[in-house]
Each structure stands twice: as C-alpha cells, then as structure tokens.
Amino acid sequence: MTTSLLEILDEHVARGTAPGIIGVLGAPDGSTAIVTAGDLPADAIVRIQSMTKPILAVAALRLVQDGRLRLDDPVERWLPELADRRVLRTPDAPIDDVRPATTPITLRHLLTNTSGYGVQVVPSPLAMAMIGNRTAAGQEPVAMGAPEWINALAALPLAFEPGSGWRYHHSFGILGVLLSRVVDGSLEEHLRRDLFEPLGMVDTGYTVPLEQAHRLPAANRHTEGGLVEVEPAGEGFSVAPAPFDLSHSELVSTAADYAAFARMLATGGRHDGKVVLDPELLAAMRTDQVPASAKTDDSFFPGFWDGTGWGFGAAMQTSGANAGRYGWSGGQGTDFWINPDGSFGIVLSQVEMGPEVMGLFRDVQRVADPACGIENAPAGST
Incomplete structure (x- = not known):
C-alpha cells in the first residue's frame, strides 16, 4: 500500500515541521490535486521567495521570443549602472584589488546566475562589503x-x-530591474498583463492587496526552542502598499496560481492551446547552462552540484533516477518540480528553509514520483 500525499503532510504537521502545508500534484493528463494539512488553507497567499526566479525567467524569455531582448546582448543599454564593471583579481581579494572587466553582462548571464554578482558563501572582503551596503541577501x-x-x-x-x-x-534582482526598464513601466503590471492574467494567476504579485491580507499566513522559523513567528499573519512587508519599487524583490502566490504556471511548463510551454513559451526557449530553460569550471565549491552549499545543473531560472537533475526533473524552491519553505513525463509537484509552507523543511520536500517528492502517480493524492482533492 502506498503512502498518500495527505499522510505525508499530516505526518509533518504532527511532528512540527510546519503549522500548515499545501501539496499539489499534477498529472500528465492535466488533472491536478491540491491537498492541505494543518492550518494552511488551500487559498492561502504565501511568500514564494526564490520560486519567483522561474517566473522572471519565463517573462524574460517571452521578451526574447518577441524580439525585444536577445540572450547575448549586453544589458547595459537598459542598465547603464552596469557599464564599465570592475572585477576582483580573485574572489577573496581586498575590495580595491580590481581590474577592468573585459566581458559585458548579458541576459544569459543573469538567467544563469553567472553575472559576477551574487551571494558570497565564503567569508571575504566582498561579503563584508555587501553586508555593509545592505545588498547581502538573506531571509529579511x-x-x-x-x-x-x-x-x-x-x-x-x-x-x-x-x-x-x-x-x-x-x-x-538585476533581471527584475532590467525587465522593468525594457517594458518602460511597472514590472508587476507587465507580469500581470503578459503572464498572470493569461494563465489565470489572479493572486500572484509583489504584495497582497490589503483587502486580501487575511489570506497571508504568518512566517515562521525553526529554533532550538521550536517554531517562532518572524512575520505576523496578515501584516508586514508583503501587504500592500509596497514601501518602494519592488522590481528586484520576490512574489507572493497561491497553490492554484503556481500550479497554473507549472502546468504551462509541464505541457511544453502551452496554455489553453496557445504557445506561452517557445519550445526551443523552454528546452534551454530546463537544460544545464553552467560550465563545469564554474561549479566550484565556493559557489553555493556543499554538494549542490552533485548531479545538478542550472538552466534559466531553475535547477535540474542531470543524473540519477530522476534525471531531467527541474524546478526550484523558496526560502520560506516552498518548492516545485516538473518531471520529464509532464507531471509536477508543489509544496507550500511558510517556514524558513532548514533540515526539517528539506525533509518535507524529499518525502513529498518520493510520493510524487512518476511511478506513483496522482492517485496517491486523496480522492476528491482535485
């Protein structure tokens, strides 16, 4: 007898992984099951954090297919701040030990995290400088x-x-600013017109409207003493109005909305019979674009590159039983993946990433293996 998705979610709520969890399984035939456990309702609007990256990648690639951007053109036409860059002689060099960069930053570099900017996981003068000027990334x-x-x-x-x-x-973050300048207006409005409304993603945006704030759950963090609340329900940074231009920030969304996005990718970039993303661009998105020489130990956490690649806004498994699976996660305990057979899965919680949440992701992915099928979601949950 196989374990159902609901059993996995209930077990993790019982053990304290998260106060509430939403799971989504999508089958190749287009059917979708949304399952909830604990105190997170199916229509909750959640902070998806880095699951924003695949959405921005699709938005950028749609501009490529429309001829408004090209993958290998320098972005300084729209981002003059990035012209005449300086580069450290070594990644751990003093902040003033630099030389002129010889390669301009392109859209491809942004989509593949190879621009030269990013999280410094190893202590260095650059890491300290990023903390000092408030550009270091974290959960805040x-x-x-x-x-x-x-x-x-x-x-x-x-x-x-x-x-x-x-x-x-x-x-x-740079990509978001680039897109806002290419469309010469609000990035959120462009995403709504170009992607969210066509896909029926009615609750996705950079903030939750005030009248819908009751649907935003609290954000939590695991500590030695148990779960602690780090942002209250219905309040905080994610509730409209935005304090400033959020083009470089991250989205909120729902299970139904993100399932619509994932289903579009899983069905070859199509929605309701129409092409949303050109098949060649989708193929590039889900193909490893990072050269082996760039997959260094100091680029991310240990073991990340073992059997893993990075395409445009998503990671993919390059070896093993699930080779070809691609997707990404978010720091507030969210995850999605798409299998080569067109099935997909989504997990949404509002607990910062850590061992407990990673264990949840692994357990759900095992249940959602293509060999198991959507029948492992409870009957009537579609």
Missing part, C-alpha cells in the same frame, strides 16, 4: 527600493568575470 525583505539597490550593487566589484563563475540570487 529587501532593505531599499530597486534604483537604490542596483546603484549600491554597482558600487561593488564583480566576484569574477561574467560567465566564468556562479553565484546565487542577485542576478535575478
């Missing part, structure tokens, strides 16, 4: 608006020549 919301943020980031040198290394996160 962004500390300044998009124009101030990109100016502060541009004041720092690159960790490496664009394309030659890999660092997480900041490339996608």
Whole structure:
C-alpha cells in the first residue's frame, strides 16, 4: 500500500515541521490535486521567495521570443549602472584589488546566475562589503527600493568575470530591474498583463492587496526552542502598499496560481492551446547552462552540484533516477518540480528553509514520483 500525499503532510504537521502545508500534484493528463494539512488553507497567499526566479525567467524569455531582448546582448543599454564593471583579481581579494572587466553582462548571464554578482558563501572582503551596503541577501525583505539597490550593487566589484563563475540570487534582482526598464513601466503590471492574467494567476504579485491580507499566513522559523513567528499573519512587508519599487524583490502566490504556471511548463510551454513559451526557449530553460569550471565549491552549499545543473531560472537533475526533473524552491519553505513525463509537484509552507523543511520536500517528492502517480493524492482533492 502506498503512502498518500495527505499522510505525508499530516505526518509533518504532527511532528512540527510546519503549522500548515499545501501539496499539489499534477498529472500528465492535466488533472491536478491540491491537498492541505494543518492550518494552511488551500487559498492561502504565501511568500514564494526564490520560486519567483522561474517566473522572471519565463517573462524574460517571452521578451526574447518577441524580439525585444536577445540572450547575448549586453544589458547595459537598459542598465547603464552596469557599464564599465570592475572585477576582483580573485574572489577573496581586498575590495580595491580590481581590474577592468573585459566581458559585458548579458541576459544569459543573469538567467544563469553567472553575472559576477551574487551571494558570497565564503567569508571575504566582498561579503563584508555587501553586508555593509545592505545588498547581502538573506531571509529579511529587501532593505531599499530597486534604483537604490542596483546603484549600491554597482558600487561593488564583480566576484569574477561574467560567465566564468556562479553565484546565487542577485542576478535575478538585476533581471527584475532590467525587465522593468525594457517594458518602460511597472514590472508587476507587465507580469500581470503578459503572464498572470493569461494563465489565470489572479493572486500572484509583489504584495497582497490589503483587502486580501487575511489570506497571508504568518512566517515562521525553526529554533532550538521550536517554531517562532518572524512575520505576523496578515501584516508586514508583503501587504500592500509596497514601501518602494519592488522590481528586484520576490512574489507572493497561491497553490492554484503556481500550479497554473507549472502546468504551462509541464505541457511544453502551452496554455489553453496557445504557445506561452517557445519550445526551443523552454528546452534551454530546463537544460544545464553552467560550465563545469564554474561549479566550484565556493559557489553555493556543499554538494549542490552533485548531479545538478542550472538552466534559466531553475535547477535540474542531470543524473540519477530522476534525471531531467527541474524546478526550484523558496526560502520560506516552498518548492516545485516538473518531471520529464509532464507531471509536477508543489509544496507550500511558510517556514524558513532548514533540515526539517528539506525533509518535507524529499518525502513529498518520493510520493510524487512518476511511478506513483496522482492517485496517491486523496480522492476528491482535485
């Protein structure tokens, strides 16, 4: 007898992984099951954090297929702050030990986290400088608006020549600013018109409308003493109005909304019979784009690159039983993946990433293995 998705979620709520969890399983035939456990209702609007990255990647690739952007053109046309970059002679060099960069930053570099900007996981002068000017990434919301943020980031040198290394996160903040300038307006409005409304993603955006704030759950963190609340339900940074331009920030969404996005990817970039993302661009998105020389031990956490690649806004498994599976997670305990057969899964909690949440992801992915099928969700949950 196989274990159902609901049993897995109930077990994790009981053991204290999260106060509430939403699970989604999508089958290749288009059917979708949404399952809830604990105190997180199916229509909760949650902070998806880095699950924003695949959405921004699709938005950028749609501009590529429309001819408004090209993957290998320098982005300084729209982001003059990034012209004439300086690069550290070594990633751990003093902040003033620099030389002129010889390679311009391109859209491809942003989509693949190879721009030269990103999280510094190893202590260094650059890491300290990023903390000092408030551009270091963490679980806290962004500390300044998009124009101030990109100016502060541009004041720092690159960790490496664009394309030659890999660092997480900041490339996608830059991508958000780039997209807002290419469309010459609000990035949120562009995403709504170009992607969210066509896909029926009615509750996805950079903030939760005040009248819907009751649907935003508390954010939590595991500590030695148990779960603690780090942001209250229905309040805080994610509730409208936005304090400043959030083009470099991250989205909120729902299980139904993100399932619509995942289903579009899983069905070859199509929605309701229409092409949303060109098959060749989708193939590039889900193909490892990072050279082996850039997959260094200091680029991310230990073991990340074992059987893993990074395409455009998503990671993929390059070996093993689930080779070809791709997707990504978010720091507030969210995750999604798409299998080569067109099935997909989503897990949503509002607990910061850690061993407990990673264990939840692993358990759900085992239940959602293509060999198991959507029948392992409870009957009537579609």
